[in-house]
Amino acid sequence: MTKDIPTLALHSGEEYIELYKVLKVQGMLSAGGEAKHVIAEGMVSVNGEVETRKRKKIIAGDTVSFNGESVQIIAAE
Numbered sequence: 001m002t003k004d005i006p007t008l009a010l011h012s013g014e015e016y017i018e019l020y021k022v023l024k025v026q027g028m029l030s031a032g033g034e035a036k037h038v039i040a041e042g043m044v045s046v047n048g049e050v051e052t053r054k055r056k057k058i059i060a061g062d063t064v065s066f067n068g069e070s071v072q073i074i075a076a077e
Contacts, residue, residue, distance in 0.1 A: 005063065005072045012076040016057035019044065022064045026071050038066065 008026060010017060017025075023035035023044065036054045038044055044051055044066045046058065058064060060075040 005070050007072045007074045009074050010060060010076045014076060016059045017073065018054070019046065019051060019056040019058050019064065020054045022058055022071060022073070023066055026064075026069075028066050028069055028071075043067070 006026070008017075008022060020032055020035040020039055023029045023038070024032050029035045029038065039054045040052055042050050042052055044064065046056065046062055046064055048063075048065075058073050060073055063070055063072045
């Protein structure tokens with residue numbers, strides 16, 4: 001059984017959000033600098049794959065995971 005993963009909706013008109021911003025907006029980390037550091041250290045995964053590009057474009061359908069927490073990105077309403 002899969003647990004419900006929280007979602008983050010893109011803003012209207014946006015096709016993507018940069019990876020470090022996902023961590024910040026979701027409150028997984030308090031600052032963008034921290035987010036960039038943990039990404040560079042290989043502690044963040046996108047769709048189950050380790051991702052080290054801080055500005056990777058995260059699109060609707062992607063799942064970002066860090067420190068046991070995950071969030072799925074969904075299209076703007």
